[in-house]
Amino acid sequence: MKRKIEYLLLVLLLILSACAMPPKTGRTKITFVLDWLPNTNHTGLYIAQTKGYFEKQGLDVEIIQPANSTAEQLVASGRADFGISYQEQLTYARTTKNALPIKAVAAILQHNTSGFASLKTSGIQTPKDFEGKRYGAYGTPSEYAMLAGIMADYGADISKTEVIDVASADFFTLVPKQIDYAWIFEGWAGIEAKLRGVELNYFSLRELDDTYDYYTPIIISNDAFLAENPDIAKKMLAAITDGYNDAVADPDEAATIFLANVPEANEELVRESQKFMSTKYIDDAPYFGYMEYDRFQKPADWLFEQGLLESPLDVSEAFTNEFLPNKG
Incomplete structure (x- = not known):
């Protein structure tokens, strides 16, 4: 009975959110690509979508899964505006001969789990x-x-x-x-x-x-997109931050929203996973998404020393906190 009530409340929330949204025709279209199948790394995105946080920022966001390309390739080519990646993948992408122009704009988890x-x-x-x-x-x-x-x-x-x-x-x-x-x-x-x-x-x-202990997963975007659309990037990260902050505050509601968007998922697994993940989104960081220079530099140096990178990583170009609403 409790679960049925939660779903009814969620439907009501969707209706109320829709009433507060700007007209769809006036929103900026954004494509966000996941790294894999939907899971609790992604919960904040679905909360932002369900509660209308994207729409309130004037954004029309489509969340997709990668098909024959990786999230890194889709974002680098401009076929997606934002995506989910991993610090080690971004490090490789930025240090190869044909480097991909992608940048981390937020950490979803503060520590490697x-x-x-x-x-x-x-x-x-x-x-x-x-x-x-x-x-x-x-x-x-x-x-x-x-x-x-x-x-x-x-x-x-x-x-x-x-x-x-x-x-x-x-x-x-x-x-x-x-x-x-x-x-x-x-x-x-x-x-x-x-x-x-x-x-x-x-x-x-x-x-x-x-x-x-590198950042995994992370949210990435295209260098050119960020340079040309800084205000849109800030709006996107503001909405995403609201979503993950809600997941931290109420894991049970977060799981309910995730399941409403991904009904094929195992409910028991999602709810137990969400309890764990909601403690990891911010953890010991000052705010959601925050990233530190040394946490990029140390793993990149190690990879280069192992002969796994074609060139050293320019960490200053690999990530930024500037689009996060709580940037310090």
């Missing part, structure tokens, strides 16, 4: 135990380098672990028959494991080495 996970029964107690095990990899160069570096810190040799490319296959369908451990996101797969009653050994990247 990902890490390596295995079943409790796997016998993996520390990264030293990765030797002789099968690792399910996404397949990115930085992933392999991080795994190699962490194993070396524990006196282990990455050549003694079998790396299997599993792309984005579901962790729970792979272990233990096909792989022994993988890189997961605590706020999604970690929560799902608890709901399934599956006990994990989990090694947080940021706790293993603070070099890996």
